[in-house]
Amino acid sequence: MDTTFCISAWNTLVQQLVLTFTEPTMRTWQQIALGWVLHRGPATVTGIFRTLGKLADRHWTVYHKFFYRAAWSLETLSAYLTANVIGPMILASGQIDPITGRPVADLNIDDTTAGRYGRHVAHAGWFKDASATGPATQGTVIHWAHNWIVGAITLRLPHWKQIRWVLPAVFTLYRKKADCDRAHPFATRQVLAARMVCQVATALPGMHLRVAADGQYATRDMVMGLPEGVSLVSRIRRDAALYDLPPKRRKPGQRGRPPTRGKRLPTPQQIAARRRKGWKTIAVRRQGKQVRRRVLGITCLWYHVCRTVPIRMVIVRDPAGRQEDDFFFCTDATVPDTQIVQRYYDRWGVEECILEAKQQMGFESTRGWCSRTVNRQAPLAMVLVTLVKAWYAKCAIEEPSLLPEPTPWNPHKIQPSFLDMLAALRRLLWQHRISSNSRLTARVREILETLSYVLSAAA
Structure with a gap:
């Protein structure tokens, strides 16, 4: 294995973001990124500092000040991450819009909570988390937490046709009204x-x-706030008030302003129950499996949300009848029904990515409590998820030894998980750090290989 190439590739990715920082802070960022990836356990600054060992050549307070005092912006960091790391991967995916001829970037958005402890943690509050688990008698979990909105770019690469890469790109902390002021309006x-x-x-x-x-x-604030040329796919209410498109010509002798909408249509649920014609069968990928669905598409107006912008409403039905009907819409009425359904199903990858960041990168185990630290610390876990995936997508093609090896309990495993990617990077970094001496005996090398595996195994 060419360890030098893989280590150099990782350092290059980390350096893609250095323009966010000043020169002294840039060194701290490179060390924190290394220590965070190598550290196992809660993502505390003290734990990262101790994992670095002698590589941490600055006073321990410098690493704490990186989060609450250093001059850098999370928005700028996200911009460099999107442009310098994710942008080339979008171009490599080769997905081109047939109408505009431009590369396609799919952005999936979701929000999640990160549980915290302590009354004095800035911007924490009581939030509902539908994905959190708890006793069956409790129902929906409501806990003291931060509420993060995460935007991730999803794509497929030519050499990884079975993997849908989900790369976190932008992050925003939601604050309740009582936690806002003039400097940060609600x-x-x-x-x-x-x-x-x-x-x-x-x-x-x-x-x-x-x-x-x-x-x-799926609200008016979201739809009307989108940049020009950007389309949104989301769920539509089952009882949404739909209207036909306005007539192109006015009736003879008609006065007043031209109508903005046509006649009232049945609700999506009523259309699904009454319509017998117009259904077609499509094949889409849902949670990694190929499935068949019956769909019915209608071009109409959802005036309450999209005003006079025509939408494409799609009703999705399971032919086997095991699942209830789904109702999706797209703000671009020219998008094919199959693409609308596939784009919404691909959104599930964000849920998996958030879980990876919580379980493996310490997104939910940070310990900062002041406002600036809270706004910076947890998103760095997401940034490192993107860097690890970008590194693996590049290096595993050149170095097949990074691919997951078959095991007695899973002899046919060929698709790497994020744990495999993280463990491969950790193993290389630890081997480069503790076993670079070529004069070691075979027995010592065997011990170090076992030690590097224990250190790199993703917890």
Whole structure:
């Protein structure tokens, strides 16, 4: 294995973000990125510092000040991450919009909570987390936490056709009204999400941006806040008030302003129950499996949310009848029904990515409590998820030894998980750090290989 090539590739990715920082802070960032990836356990600054050992050549307080005092911006960091790391991967994916001829970037948005402890933790509050687990008698979990909105670019690469790469790019902390002031006025999740889309559109000029989000983002604030040329795919209410398109010509003798909408249509649920003709069968990928669905598409107006912008509403039905009907819509009425369904199903990757960041990178185990630290610390876990995936996508092609090896309990494993990617990077970094001496005996090398495996195994 060419360890030098892989280590150099990782250092290059980390250096893609150095323009965010001043020169002294740049050194601290490079060391924190290394220590964070190598550290196992809660993502505390003290734990990262101790993992670095002698590589931490600065006073321990410098690493704490990196989060609460150093002059750098999370928005700028996200911009460099999107443009310098994710942008080349979008071009490598080769997905081109047939109408505009521009590269396609799929941005999926979701929000999550990161549980915290302590009354004095800035911007924490009581939030509902539908994905959190708890006793069956409790129902929905409501806990003291931070509420983060995450935007991730999803794509497929030519050499990794079976993997849908999900790369976190932008992050925003949602604050409740009682936690806002003049310096930080209150904004809903939908307004914050629309701003995030604008950030990505600015960082990726010349690309065709497509957005997918769940039903809570299907609001007027979100739709009207999107940049020009950006389409949104989301859920539509089952009882949404739909209207036909307005007539192109006015009736003879008709006075007043031209009508903005046509006649009232049945609700999506009523259309699904009554319509017998117009259904077609499509094949899409859902959670890694190929499935068949019956779909019915209608071009109409959802005036309450999209005003006079025509939408494409798609009803999705399971032919086997095991699942309830789904109702999706797209703000671009020219998008094919199959693409609308696939774009929404691909949104599931954001849920998996958030879980990876919580379980493996310490997104939920940071210990900062002041405002600036809270706004910076947890998103860095997401940034490192993107860097690890970008590194693996590049190096595992050149070095097949980084691919997961078959095991007695899983002899046919060929698709790497994020744990495999993280463990491969950790193993290389530890081997480069503790076994670079070529004069070691075979027995010592065997011990060090076992030690590097224990250190690199993703917890």
